[in-house]
Amino acid sequence: MVVIIDYNIGNVRSVLNACDRVGINAVISRDEEIIKQAKGIILPGVGSFNVAMENLEKYNLIDILNERKQAGIPILGICLGMQVLLEKGYEVKETKGLGYLKGNVDLIKTDKKLPHMGWNELYFNKNNSILKYIKEFDDVYFVHSYMADFKDEEVICYTEYGGQKIPAIVGKNNVLGCQFHPEKSGEVGQNILKAWKEIVE
């Protein structure tokens, strides 16, 4: 069983639907016991960094997430859920993140339109089993105005927008994150979740 963390930060229904499609047995929950039993954790999220962290705190989820991270349980952050895996965010105000990956989250520096919204292609940077069923230059669906600045070694894929190299899939050990929405990225997104399912198993 995989748990989709319910911390009241946007619609998580589509993540659950996407899990169903690839045969991931997922539940939406913030219950500590369920999180403890889960073989994998998905941290979704749509909204702003500071609210996401406030909610994780409010629902007492930070300690249990830290513990599960230490225990080596696969964690997948999606969109804002990926961003809070980092050390710090600057959306609305400076906020400390979970700090599982090194780097900060700040507004995309560009004169192009924001949000960066729509389908954009992936450039591979580093090998990872999450890429097992997809190809370089496959398109995935992004919606965000903030981006992570990362150490290169933690970036698995980039995309490019407005003159910026934007980390699209990041990860280290058991922690992975997608800036885009695999649950909304058609066949390609489905194949990413399929690969993550195998990582969990």
Next chain:
Amino acid sequence: MLKKRIIPCLDIKNGKVVKGINFEGLTNIGDPVEYAKIYEKQCADEIVFLDITASFEEREIIKDIIEEGAKELRIPLTVGGGIRTLEDFRNILKSGADKVSINSAAVNNPDLIKEASNEFGSQCVVVAIDGKRDEQGNFKVYIKGGRENTGLDLIEWARKCEELGAGEILLTSMDADGTKKGYDIEMTKEVVQNVGIPVIASGGCGSIKDIVDVFQETNCDAALVASLFHYKEATIDEVKQELAKNNISVRSIAK
């Protein structure tokens, strides 16, 4: 590179697709989700459901359709029509829509844009604007299907929507809508040049060439298409092939 998006729009009344002929392989004639699935297979980048149901009671039906759509579709789903309050927003999103489009409710109560984007994030707030030239030829915002001039200047209103937190603008030219003579290039250009958020061009599409034109002549991000697809005059694949030939960057399924 960010791809230009092709978005089929389905008008739904009492749970059924209003326009459109029967596609082969449709198990439930008129079922919006079945249409949407076919479009997803043809490489649609997003889907829009526009609920044109008149009465309040019948609005419950759309919730089931959204739930079904969210289960079946692997691409973003926008739902519009009859959304007036924050509570409507919440219900539509809860049913599984990714974005909500508001039109006259935004004109009547601009704060709704702000409240919705604060609460749910600007990425899910699409403001639909019906633009039309008034007698002096100035672009104005109309409501009630182009019958009522609000007096609002189109560009000022589009800017205000952005300021209030809209994530995207769905711009329909009421002059072009239904003519099948092509998108309103002049109007689309005006709006695109004056806002910093994505703009979806809508109204007037009658051929593949019209779609090529709107992307070549304006910097809009997406094109909304209805009857061209519903009446099988073209498939989304065909549109994308033609766009690619014209060096317009699009997503394709087979690479």
